Amino acid sequence: MSDCTRPGSLFLSAPLPPGGIAIMAKFMDVHSGFVGVTPEQLVDAHEADLKIEGEEGVHFERAWLDAESGKVFCLSTGPSKEAVMRIHERTGHPTTEVYELTAEV
């Protein structure tokens, strides 16, 4: 019921070309320990990320919460895993579990 309109490409990331033009990669990061977090708290955390993400060239597109297990998944674009990690760290919800996506359907 919430289908997405999006480009059809399967290839999300590519190495930097020799000329050095930055190509955005796509990431999924996973947080643990958020048991009992409310939807409003998820919104607050996401908005904190959105406020400063531009400083690292990152954009957090979506975030999903399972409040029972305490897992949060964030989908983002950006220049590197480390850039994603720095934003999450500065906003108080650090994670080292960041996956660079090589394909999506």
Added chain:
Amino acid sequence: MSDCTRPGSLFLSAPLPPGGIAIMAKFMDVHSGFVGVTPEQLVDAHEADLKIEGEEGVHFERAWLDAESGKVFCLSTGPSKEAVMRIHERTGHPTTEVYELTAEV
């Protein structure tokens, strides 16, 4: 660059009401061990799920692959975790790591 058009609701799932009308819940499931999988193989696996998902009232909306770590994340709607697991099992890529999402932004 691939923003989604979607309903604004934060609340994705709800318990079945006493009257028994089925309400779809949303899930993120995680697979491990898919190191070196190609985008085409991800498409094939996703299409295999799509072919039979209706038999369980499940719909797989998206899937993301990190071929280096071997992780795959699937976003779906359906009546239960078990229904999601049964589809993945029948198509040859079982996982027990299925999270029921209580909120998204």
